[in-house]
Amino acid sequence: MLNKGFCLFALLLLFSSCNNGTSEKEDALKNRGAGVSRNELKASIKQMEDSITGLLQDKNRKKLIPSLTYIELINRLKSYYQRFPNDPYSSQCLFNIHIQYSSLNANDLAIAYGDTLLSKFPNFPNNDLLLESMATTYDIYIVPRDTSKVRKYYTLLLNLKGITSQKRADTQDRLKHIELGLFDYITYQSKHQAKN
Secondary structure, three states, rough: OOHHHHHHHHHHHHHHHHHHHHHHHHHHHHHOOOOOOOOHHHHHHHHHHHHHHHHOOOHHOOOOOOHHHHHHHHHHHHHHHHHHHOOOOHHHHHHHHHHHHHHHOHHHHHHHHHHHHHHHHHOOOOHHHHHHHHHHHHHHHOOOOOHHHHHHHHHHHHHHOOOHHHHHHHHHHHHOOOOOHHHHHHHHHHHHHHHH
């Protein structure tokens, strides 16, 4: 009886120490980078971007870049945003996350980070590019196609100050033919222009 009690106590002690070790490891992972400065995080992002740019310049290696390389860049961008959510550089991080997720065809995540950028930084200098990207994503990649979302982002684009008159006219024309998917609209446009 005493042996069974001792064995049970030893097992509980063993499980308890295993759980504490796991918890300490999890805490260490969560706090990793907690002491890293803004400049260090920016430098790590720039280093990753430069590395990817270098790889993209070599046409033979371009297709060999693993998705994990882009995921690592996304993680560094997220880390900066999470540590410094109100810093102006965080808006650029959110934009780059949106672009990277788009390039990886992770469209739901691209949309989510684009919406975060729009809500947190409404005066982001490249909002026109972001809004066009969001509208295009809903127009092409999100199935079933949601014309209300396509209309939403094109309307937000029209409401921006400073867009060119050509972009304004193109966007207004796109909204007139919102029932057409983007590729059908391009076909319609090319046929219409050929007649003129």
